[in-house]
Amino acid sequence: MADIKVPVFSESVSEGTLLAWHKKPGDAVKRGEVLAEIETDKVVLEVTALQDGVLVSTAKNEGDTVLSEEVLGVVGDAGSAPAPAAETVSGPVANEATAGGTAAQPDSGAGNEATRRDDLSPAVRKVVVENGLNPAQIPATGPKGNITKADALGAVGQQAAPAQAAQPVTPAAVIPAGARPEQRVPMTRIRQRISERLKDVQNTAALLTTFNEVNMQPAMDLRKKYQDQFVAKHGVKLGFMSLFVRAATEALKAFPVINASVEGKDIIYHGFYDIGIAVASDRGLVVPILRDTDQMSLAGIEKAIGGYAQKAKAGKLTLEDMSGGTFSITNGGTFGSMMSTPIINAPQSAILGMHNIIERPIAQNGQVVIAPMMYIALSYDHRIIDGKEAVQFLVMIKNLLEDPARMLLEL
The missing domain is CATH 3.30.559.10 (Chloramphenicol acetyltransferase-like domain)
Known part of the structure; x- marks a missing residue:
């Protein structure tokens, strides 16, 4: 069993709101997979799985206020809870490293070169690992043919576009029918x-x-x-x-x-x-x-x-x-x-x-x-x-x- 915890907030952030669960109890999860999203007054943070297994239980609901390092739920092995048939995940997605999570263990495939390259600066390596990039596929513009942080961020932009459809966005207000309709919508923390x-x-x-x-x-x-x-x-x-x-x-x-x-x-x-x-x-x-x-x-x-x-x-x-x-x-x-x-x-x-x-x-x-x-x-x-x-x-x-x-x- 492993606890799912809220990421450590910065000193200027005291609490956040559980924005969404991407899994429900009984669902199979993979290491590095996004389980939930937390909105603070500055950014939206992803909570990722630290191991393969099954989401056994959740301790917080969407919309709840959460504190730094508070337990959100539990992930256990496949026998800990009844899990529905999970789709097979293969290729680079299974090895992707996400912000706030732990990268998958590298194997001999080229898709894991991002975790093996030792000639990247710390700033570039952080962008590469967090976004699952392959340095060999990033055009380098550095003075010595090296990859700069700007190069890495540009590569993030190119890969982020197809993923946008899956990201939750703030819904537009749906005004109810009537002669003088109104709708009250709470501000997000960021707003x-x-x-x-x-x-x-x-x-x-x-x-x-x-x-x-x-x-x-x-x-x-x-x-x-x-x-x-x-x-x-x-x-x-x-x-x-x-x-x-x-x-x-x-x-x-x-x-x-x-x-x-x-x-x-x-x-x-x-x-x-x-x-x-x-x-x-x-x-x-x-x-x-x-x-x-x-x-x-x-x-x-x-x-x-x-x-x-x-x-x-x-x-x-x-x-x-x-x-x-x-x-x-x-x-x-x-x-x-x-x-x-x-x-x-x-x-x-x-x-x-x-x-x-x-x-x-x-x-x-x-x-x-x-x-x-x-x-x-x-x-x-x-x-x-x-x-x-x-x-x-x-x-x-x-x-x-x-x-x-x-x-x-x-x-």
Whole structure:
């Protein structure tokens, strides 16, 4: 017999909600198989089986509040409980390692190479093992032909898409019939936490937003000219987000206070650049972090963002993915937003907002021309960031994107 326990929560998480059971008493289970999901105010955690056997009993029901390391149920051997005929599971699925679980023992097959490779960095190995990846099938972009974390996250994105259909999502409200119908739906823990954090920022920070506009034609021409070669070499498309991340990183170097945070009566200046990318998911807005963006290539940025987006949709983001961050970027343009005033992600002090690209008339060299224009916004904490710095930061973003060669050549 083996107890099924709630994963150990981080210090900032006190409890969670049992979101769903994927097995019922009497069902056969395999080591590493997901048995249940627990929602905290930050992420959804998977509870996996530590051994082959049968789910003997459950101690908690869906919707119950659970604490760190609390017993959820018991798994025993095949004789412990009547088990229905189980489907035969073979191939890589049986050997898949999942977050929070224990990897299956390796055999001589290529599918277990992820657990045998010793030339991966700890960060890459963690992504590989948790997601059951085969390093031999991951395109490497590292300077010495090694696999980077961005490469691994990109591979996660490619494999996550077919699994999305099996993931539970927050159901849409079903309004009952009637003349003036209503339905009361409790907020999820994640939605409650989002609400609390956003309101805390409004109550604490001195929020102000400055705007500018960018002629996206040069960036569009660059992407069109090199897209095929970029895809052929890196296996991922060149998007605008990587250019914005690169431009933001260069601007953060020039204006360190934008990359700073407030702690009590102190200003903490960060000598690294960890940029959060706001991603919409079925459970709410999440902000996974691209770490050390000053050391990332455009291809690495695109792969990492794609991997995070797929993990968010599949409910696979971890606490580590979303912890930290010194600056954030949000792109409302993907949903058609023309202009907005984004709210900073505390304890960060600024956030860059991207919007949709619209062809409009502008004055250029004394003539009126039609150009693809984007409004950009910088919301910032006026307690430590002056208007001059905020405006100059946004102007630098504009100038770099309107002449991307300067950015790529580091001029």
